[in-house]
Amino acid sequence: MPALPRPATGPGSRYTARAATTRTRPTPARAKPDIVALARRLTARDLWLTALIHEHRVLTAQQITRLAFTSTRSAQRRLRTLHHYGVLDSFRPLTVSGSAPEHYTLGPAGAQLLAAQAARDMTDTLWRPTSTGRIAYSPWLGHDTGVNELLTHLAAHTRHHPHTRLPLWLSENSCARRWGDIIRPDAYAHWTETTPHGERLLPFFLEYDTGSQTLARVEAKLPGYAAFTTATGTAPALLIHTRTASRELALRRRLTDPARDLGLRLATASLDQTTDTPHARWWMPLEPTAGRLTLTGLAVRWHPLTPATGLEATDADTPLTLPVPPLPPAPHTAP
Template sequence: MPTTGPHPNPGYIPRAASRRRRPAQPSRARTDLAQLAARLTPRDLWLIRMLHEHKVLTSHHITTLAFTGHRSATRRLRELYFMGVLDSFRPLRTRGSAPEHYTLGKAGAELLAAQAGVDLPATGWRKDNCARIAFSPTLEHTLGVNTLLTHLATHTTLPIWLSERSATRLWGDWVRPDGYAHTTAPDSSHLLPFFLEYDTGSYNLARLEAKLPGYAALAATTATRTPLLIHTAGARRESALRHRLADAADRLDLPVATSNTQLGTPTDPVWLPLNSSTTGRLTPPQLATHWPDISPALTDTSLLPVPASGRHAALPWHPTPPRPPTPGPA
């Protein structure tokens, strides 16, 4: 796995995390959003949207995506935390120490709501937001997805990077992938659009197999052909998964490739297509040429669903670029 995120087997202690304390504030104090907005940079606003989209990013993720050094990143993240824009926790580990994990804070959620002209509940933010993420049984899964896509964002051109929530909002009638992305290598013009299934090995293979008809139905309904990349927990798991899915993928005519955590980073030649005559693993650009008839499931963001109006309207959805507008040290 990439070195920009959590260890593949971080050894988190279930339901254990430490919280950083903020200075006590008077109970009557309220966030002055106009004053707060004046203190935020375009990169800060990007980070607010990223945390709303992807739930949690570690200090390593954020440094890699948006800063030139860990010290400058730590300083700015601490400032945003004390403004209430971000919240944070640090999972306890059986060995070593975890990096700081950042989530969206109340002031950040209020700013999103104000910009969209909706009430705070429309953002989905709750008072226990940070605790719910810190103690979630799917934390390792979420971090694994975000680590993989962080690596792609910093080593390839990645114009689109959608979370599970956004992908479900778009295609939930057919599939609920863990992510959706478009990527091209710096030295390649071949676009690889793909859905991502990130398998930690926590459930049986039949559950993954049962998802394939949904991807086939989406392709048939939308007249698109978007590959499915499945990242698994290890070599044995990948081998069992490939054996389980081969017949179904062939019958449904789905372009599927697999990889596992023991092979390296997602930009390396680690992806092996199902039901293929190729004998070696491929890089993402090689996958794009391996499947010459593929096409993206998302082509026009103007066709995205419009949220309902009124007090309980949903926050309007706009794709968040996986890199900030102005990366830098400040």
């Protein structure tokens, strides 16, 4: 089956960046950032957000708002301040119709702050003056923001429902550092929910499918996940999120027999269904007579699932490579 055409907007679309940076800073901020002076101006939430954007490369204003702020106005005000200080950079991509949200990336002062906190050289952050432009013009921008959209909705849900948690969320780059010789998922996360029968844990790898790859190429990823399970003795779930219900149906027809033969615990969902509630009853296991389940329902159906190995910190890790909590430190006081 040929790859699906790219949509005009949304996850999977090919954005055209309006500019690498859309808002100029006052002249003093263009000079070398004074991170010592910034120390008294930044909150714990600011530092957390800087690390989170470094981990996940790019987050939209809406994604940041749902994770860390109580209103759009307070988020916009603080993001403008962080951009003014050079902690964050931003751009707004062009779309075929309408307008895209502001996208935030790591800025020069943010990179220096992270390097100083980790007692490392700034080069270890992998930040370059061209970083924002490269992200803005990347053909994978829609894919990356789509992955982050899904996970930020999960994390935001836990802000208002304390019986649920997203204690771990690893980016594609973090996954590659840990398991890149076997698998390269788009994300890895732990979803937990406390029920009357105890806490249920769903450790899962995420493949975010935009339709740009053929069905055969998606199928070719499955043996790697089976090999990971065999080599490590762990059993995380594999979730494949597609752009449309028709793409999901095509994937299910293609992957059902291989997933069964490989012993994979695999479920699918699509953007047509999950919208802003990916925790809800939208996930369908690749199993006979299976219906749509919540994430917690998957954990119950597939019990016991075990987290992936390689999550523990090693001597090779630095503060720049350790996982960043999906939610800001609490309590925090907005400036």
